[in-house]
Amino acid sequence: METTTRAQGQARERAELAALDDATLREALLRMHLIRKFEEAAEASYMRGLVHGTMHLSIGQEASAVGAVLPLEPHDYILSTHRGHGHCIAKGADPSRMLAEFFGKETGYCHGRGGSMHIADVEGGNLGANGIVAGGLPIAVGVGMSIRMQKLARVCVVFFGDGASNEGAFHESLNLASIWRLPIVFLCENNKYGMSMDIAKAMAVPNVADRASAYAMPGATIDGNDLPAVVDASKRAVARARRGDGPSLVECKTYRLRGHSKSDRNLYRTKEEIETWRAADPIARLARELEASGRFDASTLAAIEEAATRRIDEALAFARTSPEPDPAQVTRDVYAQ
Amino acid sequence: MPSDVVPAMRELSYAEAIREALGQAMERDDRVFLFGEDVGIYGGAFGVSGDLVHRFGSERVIDTPISELGLAGAAVGAALTGMRPVLEIQFSDFMTLAMEQIVNQAAKIHYMFGGKASVPMVVRLPGGSGTGAAAQHSQSLEAWFAHVPGLKVVQPSTPHDAKGLLLAAIDDPNPVLVFEHKLLYKSRGPVPADDYRVPIGIAAVRREGRDITIVAASVMVVRAQAAAERLAVEGIDAEVIDLRSLRPIDFATIRASVRKTHRLLVVYEGVRTMGIGAEIAADIAGSDAFDFLDAPIARLGAAESPVPYNPVLEKASVPQEDDIVRAARRLVREGEA
């Protein structure tokens, strides 16, 4: 079991930053911006009444999403959560089709049938966001079995939250993955709260990764808002899985700056807490570090952000002008032919 | 052999027929594998898997921990990524532990993802009462799953159908639940040696008749056929229909039969209230076959209680051959349901 303090993190950070080349960092930052802009655009659209239902925003969690996915190949799999827009974009999904899905349009990834919580980009290796807490964990076990049986050199990263680690499915899945040495990375985004339940009150141990030893797999708790640290931990877990050495549990400690869903009034946490974490905004942190270390100058950083903004604007326009599905087709695709 | 000599078809037990289906499927298709509790070295709790582990190895006939939810999810994940898993849940009652993955994931993924992904998995479920296994190991819950769009549900009543329906289920790109009946495992019947299918969604007329239509599934078909022979002696000519599929139900065959006989009795082992008999009665009452009814529609189902332990009570809690005879006689002679 590993934990990093802030100070150690500072030293590690530089080495971990050095391990990443410029192209990779540019891509990572772009993706983080894309996620941020995407979430903000989705939020604004929701407030304008353009989005049905609700949505679970991951603003503030961009580093754990992008960092976890960065070491993956295109054919590797991810399984995501109800708070999965970031995972989806990190894995290379098209923001236009994602937003169209939120708008319920026929051009969305799921033709408007799935919505925000069930976004999937199967060709891109994203086997779907999941509306059931811990729903993806047993599925990941099956994906791992499938990879082994087909003798593919692939890995499956399954995201889940702190709350999910108290579901029976979590325990069954880690046990099964361990006894069968499945190529899975169990990636926990511990953002401190279920919906309103503080994880400290909900969980018997202080860190989710403390549970790894119960299932005979390595566990790591890291600063989930530190992109290079997340990449580093993810790389190691992915490599282990690809080697055939089995699963790992990686816990990214992070924070969601918005409520659980759009109806959350944040009664369970303080404004101070939110502000403290806002100061630890992963995108700002990375940008500062990149500038401080001389990797990118201010205008490059601005250009990256600008590119993200443009892309999301395009996505919005696409989503707005896309057609609605035909009600007569409501039972289409219930069964595969 | 001279062409006019037809070799008598060999007989297998229902359990042997299922084993043969699994063996033939695994031979022909590397993607098919069997997993579940005690299916390997033990040969299956009801002796169904037998020696399959010796023929195909422990990587394809996999013994698992007791983790129904995890296993159901694993079946989903494996099916999602190119395999054709067959999961044996030791008692159909334990589907209650797997509900989340079966109902929220397996049944819905194809639809939620806009037709992009499919879940070609099979779950085999020994179910039903009569072995003294008492309330938590004797239920008939197939109606719950017949209520879920996205699932297919079948119930073979003969060894021939046990093999043919299982092979059809393995071929089907959708999640298929196969409810086997514990009391039928030792029943014997002709089973062709070749690789054949019994199509899902087609009922079988087991006995033609003119006076009353008796629709039944699973072990109730056997009881209904025996009842029909007794009814024939007293001048009531019963038509016995074996449903074979509960989702989808072959309403066309039932309607055609009712148009001919004018009387309908549905016999099933699930609890009578809200069971499949209710669905069939409603379909007939709402279809053109209504005009041909000459008596109310009768249903025989299990009692409104958990399955009792005491053998006399256990028998009394589900329809038996005598009950079918009495109900048919009452419907034909008195016109009462």
Added chain:
Amino acid sequence: MAVEVVLPKVDMDMETGVIAAWRVAEGDVVRQGDVLFEMETDKALMDVEAPGSGRIRGLAPVDGEPIAVGTPVAWIDVADEGDAVAESVSASSGVPEVAPAARSVAAIAPASPIAADADERTQAVGIRATPLARATARESGIALEAVAGSGPRGRIGAADVAQHHARAASQPSPADRLVPFDPVRRTIAQRLAQSVREAPHFFMTAHVDMGALVAALDAHRAAAATTTRASVTAALVYLVSRTLVDHPMLNASVDGDAARLHRHAHIGIAMDRDGDLVVPVIRRAASRTFDDTVRELGRLREAIASHALAPSELRGATFTISNLGMYGVDAFTAIINPPESAILAVGRIVDTPVGRDGRVVLRPMATLTLSADHRIIDGTAAARFMADLRRAIEDARALA
């Protein structure tokens, strides 16, 4: 795709209609809205229009037979598939559209047999019967009220209907012969039963001296301009029609809450054809000369005998004369033919002792009995008519 042309139901209680004449021929190309045939109902002659455009075939024969409403009487092969679909006609359900105009209607079929039987169902409310029993009863024309149910709570099952049907059809003695109604007999039975049910009949008798009439007929025959022998019936047609001019209420029909006074007197003459009652009609009898009347009557008799009578010649009577004198009948009362309001029954002419000028003399007397519908004809109105008729007959100087 073929579009059905059905015999349309145009009146609420209409069950059958008769094709009077086709206006198109087999194989003609017709356009939607063209008049295809004339249909006779109890009320009037109606034009039936084409429900679609195309080539018409399979024209039903014009034989005066009543045809059930909704029965296809021809088919139109629609040329263009698209048009056929737009006209939304299917073989089983008929044509739903087109608003009927005053005298012409497009072919409209009932949507389903069940809709056509709505009256029967409302009558049957409160009767327990299985769906099969109801369907069987409907098809066999059996009223459920008449069936005894043997099921629980008196429920009528299919077996009960079948038993009822068999019992109704079975005869008291094996020697009896069952002669099922043909359409004509059925119509007669229905109409006359209806007449007796609905029209309050009263009867008025006059013993009339036919001497002058007979003499005039003899004179006419001698000077015969017609090849046909003038008969007493012809003379009565001539005289009754002129008398009706002054007694319009006897040449009228009950129409809802009103009496419809017919403009012309079309006199029906009850005749026998092969044991069936047929009533050919002499139209506008009051306008015809006596010769014309004789000719027309002769033509009708021949047409009846040779089965060449057009259906239109059997419809539209406003007053009927029934003469059974040739059978030796002294007197009888006749049932009014609906929708007429009166009928004159004529007995044989027989030399009868009557008192004249204080002495008993033998005169050729006939008993005329008028049946009249008391809804619109009162006793005195009938009496006046009979008085005028008697005068006309007894005064028959010349039948011109």
